[in-house]
Amino acid sequence: MNSNQERAYANFEMNVCSIAWTVHCFFFLLSIVMSSTGCTAETSHREQYNDIDCQRPETSTNLSGTGNQTNGKSEDFLVNGICSHQILQDGAASPEAKAVQNRMMRKASFKLSWWCKGDNGDQHKHDIVSFEKGNITTAGRTSKQISLKWESNPQTVLILTKPNSVSVRILCAQMVRWLKEHQKLNIFVEPRVISELLAESSYFSFVQTWKDGEPLIFEYPDSEISRLHSKVDLVVTLGGDGTVLWAASMFKGPVPPIVPFSLGSLGFMTPFHSEHYRDCLDSILRGPVSITLRHRLQCYVIRDAAKNEYETEEPILVLNEVTIDRGISSYLTNLECYCDNSFVTTVQGDGLILSTTSGSTAYSLAAGGSMVHPQVPGILFTPICPHSLSFRPLILPENVTVRVQVPFNSRSPAWASFDGKDRKQLAAGDALVCSMAPWPVPTACSADSMGDFLRSIHEGLHWNLRKTQSFDGPRES
Numbered sequence: 001m002n003s004n005q006e007r008a009y010a011n012f013e014m015n016v017c018s019i020a021w022t023v024h025c026f027f028f029l030l031s032i033v034m035s036s037t038g039c040t041a042e043t044s045h046r047e048q049y050n051d052i053d054c055q056r057p058e059t060s061t062n063l064s065g066t067g068n069q070t071n072g073k074s075e076d077f078l079v080n081g082i083c084s085h086q087i088l089q090d091g092a093a094s095p096e097a098k099a100v101q102n103r104m105m106r107k108a109s110f111k112l113s114w115w116c117k118g119d120n121g122d123q124h125k126h127d128i129v130s131f132e133k134g135n136i137t138t139a140g141r142t143s144k145q146i147s148l149k150w151e152s153n154p155q156t157v158l159i160l161t162k163p164n165s166v167s168v169r170i171l172c173a174q175m176v177r178w179l180k181e182h183q184k185l186n187i188f189v190e191p192r193v194i195s196e197l198l199a200e201s202s203y204f205s206f207v208q209t210w211k212d213g214e215p216l217i218f219e220y221p222d223s224e225i226s227r228l229h230s231k232v233d234l235v236v237t238l239g240g241d242g243t244v245l246w247a248a249s250m251f252k253g254p255v256p257p258i259v260p261f262s263l264g265s266l267g268f269m270t271p272f273h274s275e276h277y278r279d280c281l282d283s284i285l286r287g288p289v290s291i292t293l294r295h296r297l298q299c300y301v302i303r304d305a306a307k308n309e310y311e312t313e314e315p316i317l318v319l320n321e322v323t324i325d326r327g328i329s330s331y332l333t334n335l336e337c338y339c340d341n342s343f344v345t346t347v348q349g350d351g352l353i354l355s356t357t358s359g360s361t362a363y364s365l366a367a368g369g370s371m372v373h374p375q376v377p378g379i380l381f382t383p384i385c386p387h388s389l390s391f392r393p394l395i396l397p398e399n400v401t402v403r404v405q406v407p408f409n410s411r412s413p414a415w416a417s418f419d420g421k422d423r424k425q426l427a428a429g430d431a432l433v434c435s436m437a438p439w440p441v442p443t444a445c446s447a448d449s450m451g452d453f454l455r456s457i458h459e460g461l462h463w464n465l466r467k468t469q470s471f472d473g474p475r476e477s
């Protein structure tokens with residue numbers, strides 16, 4: 001496990017609220033001092049809040065741009081501390097919904113541990129290499145089943161649904177009702193969904209959402225939605241793999257545990273059956289929950305015009321893959337690839353897929369890459385239709401940084417797309433830099449991580465399905 005991932009795991013265990021309270025007290029005193037000197041403490045107060053709350057990677061921290069988001073909220077903030085800060089707008093402005101929002105909502109804390117028969121489950125084991133007497137041995141390995149144990153009760157659930165599906169809409173309404181009445185949970189949905197629910201019945205006015213038309217998280221990292229993770233204990237997805245990708249893309253930093261229900265055609269990342277949603281959710285809310293920690297890649301587009309490598313656009317996180325291809329051009333793509341500054345190869349063909357192991361069963365598989373268990377850390381380097389007989393796919397270790405450069409003499413631009421979306425043009429001289437992200441996506445398992453993976457390749461792909469050879473016939477004597 002690399003140090004970034006360790007940090008991510010550690011953040012899961014952090015009790016944000018207690019730190020918030022300390023910071024709150026500090027800034028309360030500071031605000032008194034500053035107000036006496038004519039300064040406004042609000043800005044610095046808010047900056048500190050963002051630092052703690054978002055736990056952003058350094059590259060995405062641009063706190064001065066939050067500007068007028070503080071308007072009218074600082075008072076609320078001072079009274080209730082960080083966890084009660086009203087980071088989301090009230091979509092259904094009913095008194096009950098307001099009361100829920102204003103209530104002190106603490107995020108449920110939980111603990112993640114490696115599970116192994118006979119082990120002390122609380123221990124965090126890492127690969128331990130021993131060199132005793134010159135014999136090199138590996139004493140412990142990280143890729144064990146991870147178990148999540150709630151330390152306090154989850155209070156807030158975000159339900160994300162595939163659009164334009166009647167069955168999903170019906171299930172969503174049933175699930176919201178059940179979670180409210182039987183589990184007493186606060187519920188968030190997307191602005192589109194709240195309109196659907198309210199069109200059905202005013203009963204759903206307790207459901208919360210955020211401002212409609214909120215800009216995409218990729219473009220505005222400091223927008224309200226980018227702090228959703230500090231509010232939500234659990235995310236439920238109703239749809240297919242695309243809905244899980246959608247859910248992951250909403251969280252640019254830490255991701256709450258995701259419970260994916262299958263209502264799509266394929267379900268590699270959606271192990272839960274919607275017919276049993278009550279039992280599934282009941283057991284998950286009680287815990288412990290087996291988790292697959294899915295690695296993500298962080299991608300930076302570096303423009304030729306940039307004066308240095310750090311002058312880039314915001315990182316884009318992908319759960320499946322980033323694809324660099326020829327787009328609508330009919331020319332061969334020409335991409336120079338480097339791994340930690342060592343030249344790897346030039347891709348001449350339709351393009352290149354840099355995939356996570358979760359994405360290994362998606363586009364990378366279709367392009368001839370191996371299927372890899374999602375918890376194996378690494379980056380799949382899979383060419384798309386290479387015009388060379390010897391270009392086999394690679395799997396690179398987790399610690400590398402891959403740079404894909406469009407040569408200055410390229411005949412045409414290349415196009416990057418992220419989990420099959422958000423295409424960006426890469427002109428000659430532009431590059432895409434990609435490495436493992438510090439924020440994995442924890443998805444709940446139906447059985448366990450291995451069982452779910454095998455089930456998905458058997459049921460989803462009919463992997464290695466062949467009639468068993470009959471008993472009769474010639475035998476070895």
Ligand SMILES: NC(=O)c1ccc[n+]([C@@H]2O[C@H](COP(=O)([O-])OP(=O)(O)OC[C@H]3O[C@@H](n4cnc5c(N)ncnc54)[C@H](O)[C@@H]3O)[C@@H](O)[C@H]2O)c1
Nearest residue numbers: 240241242266267268320321358359361362363366419420
């Ligand atoms: N030739 C191909 O196989 C091809 C081409 C383009 C995109 N894709 C994949 O589609 C993904 C986007 O998915 P979407 O649902 O938003 O778009 P979509 O609606 O176009 O569906 C793509 C299909 O890929 C499946 N899929 C997605 N993630 C998967 C995973 N991790 N393992 C196995 N199957 C998976 C989905 O279930 C769906 O059936 C991209 O990330 C890319 O991997 C595949």
Ligand SMILES: Nc1ncnc2c1ncn2[C@@H]1O[C@H](COP(=O)(O)OP(=O)(O)OP(=O)(O)O)[C@@H](O)[C@H]1O
Nearest residue numbers: 160161162163239240241242243246264265266267
């Ligand atoms: N909440 C959402 N808002 C907007 N778009 C979404 C949302 N959820 C899913 N999508 C998009 O809708 C498309 C289809 O979603 P999804 O993959 O879940 O359904 P499916 O095609 O029925 O299932 P499968 O992927 O298993 O074939 C995807 O492109 C996905 O990105």
